[in-house]
Amino acid sequence: MKAQASFEQLIVIAIALAFISIAFFVAANYSADSAKLAQAEDAVQRLASGADRVYALGPNTKEYVTVYLPEDTVSINASGKRIMIKIGTSSGGTTDVYAYTKAELISALPPYRGKQKILIEYLASGQVSLGEAGLVCSPSLLTRVLDAGDTGSDTITVLNFAEYNVTGINATVSGFTSLVSISQPPATLPQGGNGSITIDYNIPSNLPTGVYGATVTVSSGNDGSCIAQVTMQVNGNSSCAALCASQGYSTGSCRANPASCVASGEDYKPGNDYACASNASIPSCCCYPTGDTWGPLVTYISSFPGNASAATQVTITAVCNDSTTGGSYISGADVQLDGGVFNPMNATDGQLNTSIVEWVNRTVGQLMPGQHIAGVRCSDTANNTGPIAYYYFNITASDAVGPIITMMNHSDPFPTTLANITEFFTATEVFTGNSNIQSCFLRLDNGNWYPAAALDGSYDSSTEDGSYNIGQLATGTHTVYVYCIDSVGNVGGIYNDTFGVSSADVVLILDRSGSMSETVTNAYDNTAKSTTSSLALVKSVVVNAKNGDLANVSARLRTSGSGCTTGFEARVGADIIASGNTTSTYYTTKKVETSIAAYSIPFTVDLYLRRIGTGCTAYNNNFAITQNPTKLLASKEAAKVFVDLTVNTTQLGLVSYATSSTTDRTLAGMGSAANKTTLKNSIDALVASGNTCIECGIDKARIELTSARSRYPDAVRVAVLLTDGQGNVGDSIQGATDARYANMTIYTIGFGDDVDVDELTNIALLTGGKFYYAPDAETLLCIYQHIGQITPC
Structure with a gap:
């Protein structure tokens, strides 16, 4: 009976262990999946915000956004108004993470994991592209001289410089489409491939002399677009008949000037390039209108500013439109105020008699408080005057009320004694007189008033955003007060933002592994390529700091295929300070020690690439200039600055790690010098x-932050972890998971080019912290000065 009981107990224990193992496996996978999904969510939100900014700023706008694509990224796609990342999960399936934008999107985004610098660009098509566009139109400018009645053709070559096949290629033409037609390029271009577009010209025999333009736009389904601008200089028929007929008018008499045309009841088309058939010395051609007997309509009127006071200059703006009442040009407009005399208005573009739709305006000056009525009428070049349109508006009494504050917030929603706090606010005069904001002031608690800066650099409009950097604050409740003054001297009310600041127990976790004895990068840049056989400038980096006269210049190079060679030169001005080459198809670092004694900071180092071999491409994905100090020395200096900046109510401790970890200093109050x-x-x-045991450092910090010296829950538990590489001993994610259960927040700092961004990002995400990347000592110092914030470092 005892043997049977023991056997049954063993079975129960085995089953329990099996369930525990399964639960642990599920929990570990859940933790890993959560980190990947959080990282993907951050990436799509960053891309969506960048796309919205570029879309709002409009044509010719572009910016770069840095994101981190997590491990197991299956695809990243942007189409319509949605950005989506497909992530592989530990269960073998996939899940989608997406964000929406206001812009129509196209993308050229290969699913590379890790840190990516992605170009966001407003395209000529009105779409916003994500990723480096590989399509190039050559030539991008075409100029052709043709006579009336001529035909002809040109060719545009479309090249694919992307590192993948570009699909869904389509060409369209806009502008003077009646004069040109185009063929379609191949729908798909392989990497390095090209195709052609034929442009056929067909110039009508009655087309007048002039310059005509068309734009060929080549777009794609998975990449950006390119354009070619076509300019046609036409030597046309110079008669009135040709000119008028080409613009839909019957032939009229030749007059000496536009005023003679209008006086004769005729519409006209100006053009000094044309000579009239009856008298070659007369510069203008006049044409009878096609039955235009109706005057233009006023389709829009407004007053500016919208909330004007008696002290404000008022401008009346209107739109004259003859498109539905005869199609003649707008020759003039008049405005009357409160039933008075009519006064002429000005064309907004500075030129009347050139369009059937015209914006016009007139400043009517300062007006008395109360309701006013503006009447506007328009005339055309056929001597027709349209009906009067009326617009009612109000003028308020003189501005006697100061600005109001419509928004106040602080940069950290839950600040601790570590936080470098900035107060932001919005002030407006729109509702209290519409004068400009002149200045704003801020006070902390019962302190002095200090001027707050305008976010755009100057107070010069009726609504302004402002800020003031308060810095670190002691534990307790604080109140920030703000008021503003307008341009006529009215002082606004005082508004406030009250918030609490928590104490912090902080452990600095510093990497002291062997690689920390290496030098630190002072300047670097990312991917570039060249397809030319001569040296071509592909990137430039600026060195802002010198630590001695010697530096290492390093370039990571590869070539596109066997039998090819990639060569590089690094130059400061005309001086060649480093050179080298490689035949490897895998990225290989070429490092050259050189003297920089002759150059004063800041100075620029240019990288030149060339390919040797037919059909080859030379690639470089990292270019760096490195110097002393060592990474460990730079880390020490930055950490000591952090100690000096720490307020009295914070407790600080120190843990260091390599193959193992040590508690170098237990928690102690920083109120003591x-x-x-x-x-x-x-x-x-x-x-x-x-070696590098990141888990060891996290575990040792957790032990200290949960010791009797900790003030939790009256103080938050924080660790600031620095490393120059990836953990090669222990399991850092397990360490972060244990820290999370101990209510620790970990801020991670990756220092130098060899850090594992995914590892450090996951540690920060698991514990509610942030990941910071420091390519150089200057950035590292900035990060330590702003830890816990979204910094400009």
Whole structure:
């Protein structure tokens, strides 16, 4: 009976262990999936925000957005108004993460994982593209001289410089489409491929002399677009008949000037290139209108500003439109105010007699408070005057009320004593007189008033956004007060934003592995390529800091195929400071030590690439200039600045790690100068050696933050982890998971080119912190000064 009971107990234990193992496996996979999904969500939101900014700014706008694509990214696509990343999950399936924008999108985004710098660009088609466009139209400018009645053709070559096949290619033409027609390029172009578009010209025999334009736009389904501008200089028929007939008018008499045309009741088409058939010395051609006996309509009237006061200059704006009442040009417009005399208005574009639709305006000056009526009428070149249209508006009494504050908030919604706090606000005069904002002032608690800066650089409009950097604050409740003054001297009311600041127990986790003895990057840049056999400038980097006279110039190079060679030169002005080449089809780093003693900062280093071999492409995906200090020394200096900036109510400790970790200084209050000095001495004592066990550092910090020295829950638990590489000992994600259960927030800093962005991002996401990337010592120092914030570093 005892043996049977023991056997049954073993079975129960085995089943329990199996369930525990399954639960642990599910939990680990859930944690990994959560991190990937959070990272993908961050990526699509960043891309969507960037697309909306570019779309709002309009044509010729572009910007770069840096995102982190997580491991197991299956695809990333942007079409319509949606950006979507498809992520593989631990269960073997996929899930979609997406965000919507206001713009119509196309994309050229290969699903590469890790840190990506993505171009967002407003295209000529009105769409917004994500990714580097590979399509190029050559030539992009075509000029052709033709006579009336001529035909002819030209060819545009469409090239694919993308590193993938471009599909869904289509060409359209706009502008003077009656003069040109085009053929279609291939619908798909392979990487490095090209196709052609034939442009056929067909110039009518009665087309007058002039310059005519057309635009050929080549778009694609998975990449950007390119355009070619076509300009046609036509030597046309110079008679009135040809000119008038080409624009839909019957032939009229030749007059000496436009005024003679109007006086004779005729419409006209100006053009000094034309000579009249009856008298070659007369510069203008006049044409009878096709039965136009109706005057233009006023289709829009407004007053500006919309909330004008008696002290404001008022402008009346209107639109004259003859498109439905005869099609003649607008020759003039008049405005009357409150039933008075009519006064002429000006064309907004500065030129009447050139369009059947014209914007016009007139400044009528300052007006008395109360309701007013503006009447506007328009005339055309056929001597027709249209009906009067009326517009009612109100003028308020003189501005006697100051600005109001419509929004106040602080940069960190839940600030701690670590936070570098900035207060933001919006002030407006739109509802209190419509004068400009002149200045704004801010006060913290019971302190002094200080001027707050306008976010756009100057206070010069009726609505302004402003800010003031408060810095770090002590534990407790704080109130920020703001008021503004308008341009006529009215002082607005005082508004406030009240918030609490929590104490923090913080452990600095510093990497002291062997690689920290290497030098730090001072300048770097990313991917570029060249298809030319001569050296071509592909990128430039600026060196803003020097630490001695020697530097390492390194370039990561590859070539597109066997039998090809990629060569590079690094130059400062005309000086060649480094060169090298590779035949490898895999990225290989070429590093050259050189003297930079002759150059004063800041100075620019240019990278030139060339390919050797037919049909080859030379690639470079990293270009760097590195110098002392070592990474460990730069980390020490930045960490000590962090210690100096820490407020009195914060407790700080120090953990360092390599193959294993040590608690170098336990938590102690920073209100004591002696404690700060002791902590900085411990930082200075660190020596680089060994491997990289990030988990060891996190675990040791967790032990300290959960010790009797911790003030939790009266103080938040925070760790600031720095590394220059990826963990090669232990499981950092497990360490982060344990820290999360201990209510720790971990801010991670990757220092240099060899960091594992995914690993550090996941640690930060799991614990509610943020990941920061420091390519150089200057950026590292900035990050330590703004930890916990969205920084400009």
